[in-house]
Amino acid sequence: MAYQRILNDDVLNQVKDIFKQLTNEVKVILFVSASAEEVSGITQQLLGEVCGASDKIHLEVFDVVNDNAIAKQYKVSGKAPAIVVAAKDGDVITDYGIRFLGVPSGHEFGTLIQDIVMVSSRESGLSEAAKTYIKSLASPLHLEVFVTPG
Amino acid sequence: MLLAHQIAMTNPEMVLAEGVSAQEFMDLSATYGISSVPDTVINGKGRVIGAVPENNLIQEIKRLMGA
Numbered sequence: 001m002a003y004q005r006i007l008n009d010d011v012l013n014q015v016k017d018i019f020k021q022l023t024n025e026v027k028v029i030l031f032v033s034a035s036a037e038e039v040s041g042i043t044q045q046l047l048g049e050v051c052g053a054s055d056k057i058h059l060e061v062f063d064v065v066n067d068n069a070i071a072k073q074y075k076v077s078g079k080a081p082a083i084v085v086a087a088k089d090g091d092v093i094t095d096y097g098i099r100f101l102g103v104p105s106g107h108e109f110g111t112l113i114q115d116i117v118m119v120s121s122r123e124s125g126l127s128e129a130a131k132t133y134i135k136s137l138a139s140p141l142h143l144e145v146f147v148t149p150g
Numbered sequence: 151m152l153l154a155h156q157i158a159m160t161n162p163e164m165v166l167a168e169g170v171s172a173q174e175f176m177d178l179s180a181t182y183g184i185s186s187v188p189d190t191v192i193n194g195k196g197r198v199i200g201a202v203p204e205n206n207l208i209q210e211i212k213r214l215m216g217a
Contacts, residue, residue, distance in 0.1 A: 036174075095162055096158055100171075101174070102169075102175060111151045111169065115155055118159065130160070134160040142192075142194065143168065143192060145167070145170065146188060147169060148187045
């Protein structure tokens, strides 16, 4: 069967254009699972096309069960597909606590692209007041943002 | 979702921000009784429904965690 891209030429060219502004390197880590085979496959293909749009983005894929130590390190144990968008400086990967659980489709596709641009810039874009407060947190903060794809 | 990710990036040692596809993670959605989206759950307790500006989400976080 011929390979069929998920992103059409228009979208892919727009993504390539956006990624021309990338300065620092980005690591995208995907956790897949046989128990979520179809959505894991779709997500892996989508991320392959997105990450292939710039040589500053590096994709790595793990299995959430077979690579459970790494899944635990990134706090995605038992969750797939799960996406981490992190900074890459040489061999050093910096986890910014950014996660997607599920296929980033529809509106969330745009969020994925914005996340990659943001992480590459190494600047969150939050207001100074918000940054001051969030940096002062003395206990963990877990945000779960539920969305509907499409 | 982007706002939550911006917050996490500001202090990744303390903050984890997950965007969750409600349809693919139905058990998790059911745990919180998610009925409309976007719905931001804060530390499993607080809720902010809808896409809100930065200040609104920060204020709710402050209310739950202390300013």
